[in-house]
Amino acid sequence: MKRNQIKRRPLADTVLAKLEPESREYRESYGVDRLYFVVAPSGRKRWEARYKKPSTGRWAWMGLGGYPDTSAKRARAQAQHAAELLADGIDPVEHRKGGHEHPFREAAEAWYQDKVDRGRAEKTIKGMRYWLDNDSLPAFGDIAIHRVTRRDCAALQESIEKRGAFNTAEKSRTWLNQIFGRGIALGHTENNPASNLADVAAQAPKEERYPHLLEPELPEFLRGLSESPSKMIVKTAAWMVVRTASRPGMVRWVEWSELDGDVWRVPAEKMKMRRDHVVPLTRQVLESIEALRPLTGRSRYLFPGEGEKTPVISDMAINTCFSRIGYKGRMTGHGSRHTAKTLLSEHGWPTDWTEAMLAHTKKGLEGIYNQAEYLRHRQQMMQWYCDYLDALEQGITEEDRLAFRDRVKRQVGG
Template identity: 30%
Template sequence: MAKITTRLSDKEIKAAKPRNKEYILSDGGGLRIRIKPNGSKLWLFNYTHPKKRKRTNLGLGKYPDLSLANARRIALDSKALIAQGIDPQENKKRQQQEHEAIQQNTFLKVSKEWFAIKQDDITANHATDIWRSLELHIFPNLNNTPVTAITAPKVIEILKPIEARGNLETVKRLIQRLNEIMDFATNYGLVTANPLTGIKSAFKKPKKANMATLQPNELPELINAIDNASIKHTTRFLIEWQLHTMTRPSEAAGTRWDEIDLEAKVWTIPPARMKKRRKHRIPLTEQTIALLEKMKPISGSREFVFPSDRDPLKPCNNQTVNMALKRMGFEGWLVSHGLRSLASTTLNEQSFEADLIEAALAHVDSNQVRSAYNRTDYLERRIPMMEWWSNHIVTARKSIQ
């Protein structure tokens, strides 16, 4: 006749006292509680392995942290697994591993993995800007959050205060970056779908504003301001270098001596420093070579043509020209990137070929098929245009003397 086990009660478990040796109280159905000499009470589920057909124990937890009712529920769940041929102990290990994987794949960890790939396709300055924006606005709130716990409402709540301050462009860029990170997590199977795909509709759209620049007839005023400004030689020559070469602020500020070929009269910017990750060659004119000659006594023995004041081993900050233009009275009127627009407008008005102007600006054709086949940079044909532009700047200076 089968032995009938009397079910345990909380009162009985609480009253169970430790002995010299551990002993077991049974609740029936394989559920047991082990009373240890030190007084701890541990739940066990004793069962026959569904495949090995051997008796084994599954530790469930400590009493009273795990109540009698919850221990019985886990025992019933374990029996259901055994009925399906699943070992509850192996199932528990798998669940723990999955939980650990979820906890380990925090937003910060996944962001670092995404960024390691992303930064290979962008310039160093752009990469720095991306990571700083995440450190400033996102990581303080989502640093240790598992990517599986990222939700649209949670992210919207983080971004709303930034929108309230009027920083709509910042919100727009952050949304783009957050979506890239979550797309990365989706593609690697860390989440089933990107929950942030539609969050941009929760925010105001930034109004498009034209880049602050000058009209071609205002070039003499700019030259006059540069000549009479109370600024360091390095900053003055950097402004002129950027104006003559039509380069982006970061490209001009980061100019290296080893990129300059004075014999061939060409400045070659490597792909790693270009926005579109394509090598960019710029014909050097008489005026740009003269600027380099002026910089040689200052930085000729260093790596960068325009070294930083604070640390000569580093280049000038890409905001150096912007700050100088503000001090010269051009705030709201001209930004450093606008020097390119000034050159472009002037050259277009002079009817230079559009392809030559676009090549000088290192723009990539928006027509992807045409861009894929058109790999020429028109270097030789750009020489007369660059010489005209440099001479035009000299003429503007003479007109105010």
């Protein structure tokens, strides 16, 4: 019997017995319980159930036995049992293999989902996902969590260190400890093989401060940025980093919904210190945003990337923009924060205002109070800063310097 002659489902026993093989193996839906009947080119027949793995959410196949040794009734019973296990979050294939063993992959994915559900910052979640997919799961994802050894964990750490990713290696130690700690609490393992990884960690090279420019170097840089050959989206993002002294990661992920008149309200989940932050937007920033609106105004983000996998411009885009105008190794997105802090401090702006601008707020209620207290002052300070940058770009005169100096005195005194 040819499979194109099947007229009804569930498949009758006579149909199962008479189905003919083809040049390639094929599956036919039995009709219930995601149960499939498989016919090989050799004529051998078997049962399979399709299900979603709890650890990854990906579709997989589970063999239920050959036909006719396993009848349709028995195959259905096995498929229903698998569905019951899945309802309890248990992978039926892993359950069959190891009884009560829990693969590291399953524990790690549950830990990751918990972080997502708790609302961790998008950048942090992205880093965790990258580490899972490229480091920990390829290393021992399919090993039962209680069978992962200290040597396994040390080897993972060493492999990350060898590529120079010392920051990732440090985070890896933290995340492994959390996964194994969670496994202990749930009774999936009695041991944490990542507990002493710091004792064998390689020493990271001394970290250098982000390259940045001082005031005498700014005029040439600003003129170069105005004439940059980078695309408008990237160029606008670069200017926003320079003019707001915000972290490049914050700027890359800014959403149109976060803009409120002449302020940008950054939600706590996007902030390093997990507190809401308000960024005053100067005339220059608002003008550049409005120029961008016809291009990206229908997107969720001001600076969208290309494709679903890159919702915003890459983390290298802004530095690449600086490199293209001759400032590779001399100026970075993060470096613009150092530039702003130095220039503003040298011209007499109060430390409390500049620290609030950089989101270096104090903990607790005082930090929240200071955000509101300094917003008006920061608006004045950052407008002065952007005006001063414009003057530097256009060629500042001594008369201009005196005027800017008097402006600081009036606004700080007021």
